[in-house]
Amino acid sequence: MCAGWSAASPAAEATVTKAERAEHVLRRLGELYPDPPVPLDHSDAFTLLVAVLLSAQCTDVRVNQVTPRLFGELGGTPVELARQPVAKIEAIVKPCGLGPQKAKAIQKLSQILIDEHGGQVPADLEALERLPGVGHKTAQVVMAQAFDVPSFPVDTHIHRLAQRWKLTEGRNVVQTERDLKRLFPESSWNKLHLQIIFYGREHCTARGCDGRVCEICSTLFPERKRPLKTRKA
């Protein structure tokens, strides 16, 4: 149905299935962001893990301003960061917010990587989720971007856009992740989650839209009249 498919009549919208909407989103985002860069600067799995941890309730831009100093002054390996006083780490990561918790988590997870994983970041979702300061989304980002294991980390942007595109009811990020994994081919996940984030930041902001202004929604829902409400993550 998608090839040559456009903002057609209600009949066309009525026949647009969730699978067809997903297919359109996948194709269109692939055209707009063919090679989405990883937004957090890093040189290996460990510096990525620390950067993702720091990005909780913080912008990637801010994290990318902080990490060069952290890794440059205190070190970019578990061995170097495990022996740093928490206060020293906190002094540098403070601009990312939640300074005390994040500093403590960085020092502690560095020690655990030494004690339990030979100083390496484990390419294992559950092992990652057991590390302090590392939740399901952070673990999935590392699995996708450091180890190229198909993953679909759902952040606030993805949760919001998936609802706006009616790809999920979006009661919570767990359900959104499950629905998106069912709708999109596994081979697309690692790129697609970044493409959705980029589209969310560039076009589909939390405050900026009610689901009727840009080409994606106007193609998927040509007859949408009422503004759309979405659930927060």
Ligand code: SF4
């Ligand atoms: S119309 Fe609005 S909600 Fe829909 S994709 Fe565009 S920016 Fe997002």
